Amino acid sequence: MEKEIVALLINRDFLGLEQFIDLFGTDIIKCIQAILSHSGEINYRKEVENEVFYRIWQKISTYDAEKSSLKTWSLTITRNICLDKKRLIIRERNIIPMDQLPENTFEADYFEKEHFLELVKHLTTEDQLIFLKYYYYQDTPDEIADMLKMNVSQVYNHLSRGRKKIKEMIDLTL
Template sequence: MEKEIVALLKKQDFLGLEKFIDLLGTDIVKCIRAILNHPEERTYRKEAENEVFYRIWQKISSYDENRSSLKTWSLTITRNICLDKKRSIIRERNIVPMDQLPESILEEDYFEKEHFLDLLKHLTAEDQLIFLKYYYYQDTPNEIAKELEMDVSQVYNHLSRGRKKIKMLFDPGI
């Protein structure tokens, strides 16, 4: 069925888009809701959903079934769009992060909003999401673990690894 959907999408046939939405639409919406989960972000969900389907429609020619499944490819696109949307919402609404990261040797001014978001670009998409939830929205590690369906210890590991990676940007000798 996936091959048929991909073939139809590559031909820019709207039937392929309908079948794609029937097959993966629920998973995409769940992913969007998991990432854009705060009250001030809910109004952006439909916009993100439309952007995801449009991007998939545009980028289907770059899909390679040998590298990933259609679901994985689509959810990666969804996650990246939602993270971009979350960052733009933070900038647009001037949400101020906590003054500095705990256990951090970095100076406070690096954690002004724009600098903090620039630093996140050096992390993986999953680490970016966890950092945003923890440092911007001040979600607890338990809340993050529940939302992302992972162990609390994994959340702590992501935070620790991310802090180390950011520290390396400023002092490669660490």
């Protein structure tokens, strides 16, 4: 079935896209909902969903069945698009008109958040999501574990590994 869908998509047949959406659409939507879960992000879900299907339509020729299943490949694309959108939303929310900020607050808060986002960018996508939820949105490890369907101890492990990697990066820049 997957081979037929891939062949149809490569040939730009919309029947292949319909079959793809029937087969994987629910999983893609659940992934989007899991990552874009905060109230300020809900309005972006449909936009991301459309972007995911469009990107799959455009990039289907790069799919390699030897490397992964079609589901894994498409969910990886979905997760990356969602995380990119989440980063964009975070950056947009940090932009405050300069005339409303005291002079010293701008440098301290804004640049610290921008620096944090630059450091987080070097983590794995899963670690990025956990870091953003924990440090930016201040979700509890229990909430993160429930949302990502993992044990709380795994959340702590991801946070610990991420902190170590960020510390190593900071040490290299000093």
